[in-house]
Amino acid sequence: MKRHYFISDDLDDLEAVENELESKGVTTPQIHVLSNDDAGLEHHHLHQVEAVLKRDVVRSTEIGAVIGVGASAAVLALAYFSGITETVGWVPFIFLAIVVLGFCTWEGGMFGIQEPHHDFKRFQEILDQGKHVLFVDLDPDQESILQQVVNDHPRLKMAGEGAATPRWVVRGQDTFKKTMDSLP
Secondary structure (H helix, E strand, O other), X not given: OEEEEEEEOOHHHHHHHHHHHHHOOOOHHHEEXXXXXXXXXXXXXXXXXXXXXXXOHHHHHHHHHHHHHHHHHHHHHHHHHHOHHHOOOXXXXXXXXXXXXXXXXXXXXXXXXXXXXXXXXXXXHHHHOOOEEEEEEEOHHHHHHHHHHHHOOOOOEEEEEEEOOOHHHHHHHHHHHHHHHHOO
């Protein structure tokens, strides 16, 4: 899958674009709108980026966990090579390693919650100007659908391409939505 970014200043136009894409077979989990106007997105029934995903929490938590694994390994290595485990035992050092891992992971998440998502940093100035970013994750066979829709909306400005959400995640979201819609 490939992600296509577009910029617009008109939520009505973005609503029309989303409806046209969905009518041609692009599913809702493939379409997102990034904006500082959450109320406007809700009013227009646009599929907005979840608040937690606007921040770099996930990536920073992963980085914190990797650092935590290294720090925990250092605690255990220090305990082993110092020989203190012969007198005190391993239990305090295993607990300390677990605490160090948890702290580093937590701290990474706290750092990430303060930062815009690394994929969206380049749009920060545009968002601050009151504009909106539409991004669509597409399979190669859906590219022509996007081109047809974009050609009908001249106010939509291409803003680049990037890595998309993995296909299995999008398909899982589709399946979940279909299952929830079929429940009474």
